[in-house]
Amino acid sequence: MIVIDGQNTGLTVSNYENLEDLLVKMMESENLESRVVTDVLVDDEAFSEIYPHQAEDIETSSIQKVEIKSVSVTDMAVSITTELETVVQIMSQGGRKVAELFRQADDAEALELFQDLLDVTQNFMRMIAVLREEFDMSKSTEFNAASQEISGVLTEISEVLENEDWILLADLLEFEFIPSVEKWDRVISLLRQDISE
Structure with missing residues (x-):
């Protein structure tokens, strides 16, 4: 039995060679069109691959039931925007803390925390880029x-880093980075509205 979002599809697991074949075919079906798979249950147990293409090694002869749970792309995007608001707060607080540590001349801890801040910022920008592409935000002037x-x-931060001017970096974080980051609250709110409509 193959179940998608609580509905029995009427399809049989044994019609597929292995679990990967089954999942690929289900993803290509109209049942999951414009949807994102969130969970796969194999015989009522959560399945996630430990190594790439592990599903290919699982023969369907040993499986009775596969259940696929999904959400719409829109619902997923709205959920991501909610998470991004939390990330904006983390970036803002992180910028304040790093600036404070540089001003206290605790350079080692400041640099370590600064690296984490850069990683979070990079991930934030990647996610924003995906949403921009998916929902065509290219015409939004605020975005x-x-x-x-x-x-x-x-x-600017990159240039200051090269000179190892930690006080100037603290100033940049406090007076330019944090205000720049905090503007994303409004942009994300507008993005969520656009996605919901």
Whole structure:
């Protein structure tokens, strides 16, 4: 039995060679069109691959039931925007803490925390880029302005890092990075509205 989002599809697991074949065919079906798979249950136990293409090694002859749970792309995007608001807060607080540590001349801890802040910022920007592409935000002036501003600030930060001027870096974080990051709250709110409509 193959179940998608609580509905029995009427399809049989044994019609497929292995679990990967089954999952690929289900993803290509109209049942999962414009949807994102969140969970796969094999005989009522959560399945996730430990190594790439592990599902290919699982023969369907040993499986009675596969259940696939999904959400719409729109619902997933709205959920991501909620998470991004939390990330904005983390970036803002992180910028304050790093600036404070540099001003206290605790350079080693500041640099370690700064690296974490850069990683979070990179991941944030990647996710924003995906949403921009998926939901065509290229015409949004606020989105474009916020993107250009944070890119400019990150370029300045990169230049200051090369000179190892930690006080100037603290100033950049406090007076340019944090205000730039906090503008994303409004942009993300507008993005969520656009996605929901």
